[in-house]
Amino acid sequence: xxxxxYQAKEIFAKYGLPVTSGMLxxxxxxxxxxxxKFPNGPWVVKAQIHAxxxxxxxxxxxxxxxxxxxxxxxxxxxxxLISPQTGPxxxxxxxxxxxxxxxxxxxxxxxxxxxxxxxxxxILASAEGGTEIEELAAHKPEAIQKxxxxxxxxxxxxxxxxxxxSLGLPPDKINQGxxxxxxxxxxxxxxxxxxxxxxxxVVLKDGSIHCLDAKVSFDDNGLPRHKEYISWRDPxxxxxxxxxxxxxxxxxxxLDGNIGCLVNGAGLAMATADAIQHFGGSPANFLDVGGGxxxxxxxxxxxxxxxxxxxxxxxxxxxxxIMKCDIIAxxxxxxxxxxxxxxPLVIRLEGTNVEKGKELLSKSELKYSFASSMxxxxxxxxxxxxxxxx
Amino acid sequence: MSVYLGKNAxxxxxxxxxxxxxxxxxxxxxxxxxxxxGVTPGKGGSEVEGFKVFDTVADAVKKxxxxxxxxxxxxxxxGDAILEAADAGIELIVCITEGIPANDMAKVNSxxxxxxxxxxxGPNCPGIITPGVAKVGIMxxxxxxxxxxxxxxxxxxxxxEAVWQVTQLKLGQSTCIGIGGDPIVGTTHLDALEAxxxxxxxxxxxxxxxxxxxxxxxxxxxxxxxxxxxxAAFIAGMTAPPGKRMGHAGAIVSGGKGTAKEKIAALEAxxxxxxxxxxxxxxxxxxxxxxxxxxxxxxx
Numbered sequence: 147x148x149x150x151x152y153q154a155k156e157i158f159a160k161y162g163l164p165v166t167s168g169m170l171x172x173x174x175x176x177x178x179x180x181x182x183k184f185p186n187g188p189w190v191v192k193a194q195i196h197a198x199x200x201x202x203x204x205x206x207x208x209x210x211x212x213x214x215x216x217x218x219x220x221x222x223x224x225x226x227l228i229s230p231q232t233g234p235x236x237x238x239x240x241x242x243x244x245x246x247x248x249x250x251x252x253x254x255x256x257x258x259x260x261x262x263x264x265x266x267x268x269i270l271a272s273a274e275g276g277t278e279i280e281e282l283a284a285h286k287p288e289a290i291q292k293x294x295x296x297x298x299x300x301x302x303x304x305x306x307x308x309x310x311x312s313l314g315l316p317p318d319k320i321n322q323g324x325x326x327x328x329x330x331x332x333x334x335x336x337x338x339x340x341x342x343x344x345x346x347x348v349v350l351k352d353g354s355i356h357c358l359d360a361k362v363s364f365d366d367n368g369l370p371r372h373k374e375y376i377s378w379r380d381p382x383x384x385x386x387x388x389x390x391x392x393x394x395x396x397x398x399x400x401l402d403g404n405i406g407c408l409v410n411g412a413g414l415a416m417a418t419a420d421a422i423q424h425f426g427g428s429p430a431n432f433l434d435v436g437g438g439x440x441x442x443x444x445x446x447x448x449x450x451x452x453x454x455x456x457x458x459x460x461x462x463x464x465x466x467x468i469m470k471c472d473i474i475a476x477x478x479x480x481x482x483x484x485x486x487x488x489x490p491l492v493i494r495l496e497g498t499n500v501e502k503g504k505e506l507l508s509k510s511e512l513k514y515s516f517a518s519s520m521x522x523x524x525x526x527x528x529x530x531x532x533x534x535x536x
Numbered sequence: 537m538s539v540y541l542g543k544n545a546x547x548x549x550x551x552x553x554x555x556x557x558x559x560x561x562x563x564x565x566x567x568x569x570x571x572x573x574g575v576t577p578g579k580g581g582s583e584v585e586g587f588k589v590f591d592t593v594a595d596a597v598k599k600x601x602x603x604x605x606x607x608x609x610x611x612x613x614x615g616d617a618i619l620e621a622a623d624a625g626i627e628l629i630v631c632i633t634e635g636i637p638a639n640d641m642a643k644v645n646s647x648x649x650x651x652x653x654x655x656x657x658g659p660n661c662p663g664i665i666t667p668g669v670a671k672v673g674i675m676x677x678x679x680x681x682x683x684x685x686x687x688x689x690x691x692x693x694x695x696x697e698a699v700w701q702v703t704q705l706k707l708g709q710s711t712c713i714g715i716g717g718d719p720i721v722g723t724t725h726l727d728a729l730e731a732x733x734x735x736x737x738x739x740x741x742x743x744x745x746x747x748x749x750x751x752x753x754x755x756x757x758x759x760x761x762x763x764x765x766x767x768a769a770f771i772a773g774m775t776a777p778p779g780k781r782m783g784h785a786g787a788i789v790s791g792g793k794g795t796a797k798e799k800i801a802a803l804e805a806x807x808x809x810x811x812x813x814x815x816x817x818x819x820x821x822x823x824x825x826x827x828x829x830x831x832x833x834x835x836x
Binding site for chain 2: 231260263266267284298340366370409412413421423429432467496497498519521
């Protein structure tokens with residue numbers, strides 16, 4: 147689960163990290179209140195969307211006087227921001243953050259993520275921060291420093307002090323910098339995060355270090371431990387079909403094509419999408435019904451796939467292990483009735499009770515074609531989707 | 537011989553009184569696995585479906601001589617269950633549980649370094665099976681057939697797919713290891729390849745990978761330098777968009793890294809035969825056994 151900048155800054159403030167507060171504004175009528183709360187300009191008006199690259203896309207603007215604040219707020223609220231992280235369709239800005247501008251002399255970058263190869267959290271930091279960080283990572287990876295963190299003890303104070311100096315931060319602020327780096331790691335570990343990022347981390351005129359931006363992502367597996375944050379999820383930022391799927395214990399990801407997929411198991415679901423592409427088709431989604439899917443879950447899965455009007459044909463690929471093929475077959479038959487399915491349907495069943503499953507399907511009124519292997523299924527569905535007029 | 541799991545395995549189940557734990561303990565017993573009991577704190581001294589229940593793993597080990605465990609404990613407590621098993625002297629820990637926070641697994645792995653004799657498989661995995669000998673996990677036993685092909689995979693049902701293709705080729709498997717779909721797992725592709733390389737009964741290996749991380753690339757480096765046996769592979773996730781978690785917590789392309797393309801290139805460069813479609817995993821293996829290397833040509 148990702149948080150917005152304004153939410154992340156709330157957490158930073160709770161942990162005593164240096165951030166500038168501000169006010170969240172959802173309607174233009176609230177701008178005056180923000181100016182009353184923070185009367186001293188200049189200000190920065192910042193779009194609150196989950197994707198990065200906001201500044202370059204025009205979602206972060208400086209305002210020198212109160213009129214300009216209103217003007218920038220009008221410009222940004224409701225605009226569609228397109229950055230490398232939003233995808234080509236962009237994201238509509240529904241919230242902005244109005245905050246006093248901060249004068250600074252230097253921009254740096256710092257984040258904490260999980261390092262899979264080292265099996266521990268790692269700090270990534272660079273003396274060159276700001277909007278070009280992704281290019282820096284791609285073209286000058288040696289400019290990114292790494293500090294590996296003991297997953298039990300956290301960041302040792304000496305590691306934090308060394309990092310402060312190696313980033314070229316003012317030596318007289320070494321204790322402040324060290325405290326900041328330790329604080330970031332503490333938040334990462336306390337809240338079971340998958341990412342905490344400050345870009346830019348800035349040096350103010352007096353040499354002190356300040357978090358100008360804040361980004362936080364929770365590890366979804368750790369969220370049940372941090373119930374107070376579950377309500378911080380912004381439904382505007384989520385794909386409605388993905389949310390609906392999650393409610394029914396299904397894992398759904400929207401893709402760009404026209405072939406709906408219903409599969410058990412994440413690996414097989416990915417592989418099924420790959421097989422479709424391999425034979426010249428294009429999958430509309432990734433959908434894993436999980437290991438213990440019920441008739442109800444299969445019905446919901448069909449509903450979600452069909453709510454996408456790009457879908458021209460549906461492929462069901464089930465390798466029954468613990469899940470028995472006859473139960474899945476019954477689920478498909480019931481679901482197809484409930485949603486009055488009319489699109490071409492290709493079914494491939496294998497595994498436990500496959501003969502019983504086939505028998506149920508052939509005795510039902512369901513219109514479908516049966517495939518006896520994965521490749522056969524993928525080829526058949528690609529042909530079926532091409533035959534449907536769009 | 538086999539890899540990690542042989543006929544001397546005496547197995548307990550942690551979380552045996554839960555519905556999944558009990559169901560799969562019974563299925564493992566039916567397959568022929570020597571199941572010697574289970575653990576559920578607070579239910580020690582009782583018996584369920586013929587399984588003796590203990591309060592602690594230490595107690596179970598003392599009274600049954602168990603050396604292997606299968607864990608079904610809920611996600612937020614599973615890390616503790618792994619450590620309990622290690623501390624009780626269990627040699628093979630198979631953690632089936634899905635949804636363990638990554639930071640918990642970082643801590644667990646760090647502590648497991650103190651137990652060099654303990655091997656962890658998983659979490660978030662289907663388990664391990666040595667066909668005809670024993671299974672510790674949730675895979676359907678009957679799709680397997682004793683043979684000489686080692687299989688290692690990050691996924692569950694996709695592993696069954698590979699197993700099934702091998703069984704249909706009448707080749708059979710030495711051992712199949714589901715290493716799990718999480719970012720941090722106990723046993724990696726590399727570990728499994730090393731073990732298969734040493735195993736006299738394994739003739740060739742199938743490796744099923746996924747997008748995310750660099751485990752497949754590391755395995756490819758090993759194959760290039762040390763592997764004496766043919767290797768075939770498939771990587772799932774060609775169609776996965778960046779930044780999206782494809783079901784498994786570990787299956788995510790982030791910062792342009794961990795793409796299927798990169799992985800396939802690394803595998804092919806190491807002389808591994810890579811199936812271009814999941815339906816061709818069996819064919820890729822046949823080609824690898826014939827001594828072919830690199831990309832599997834499309835059949836006309």
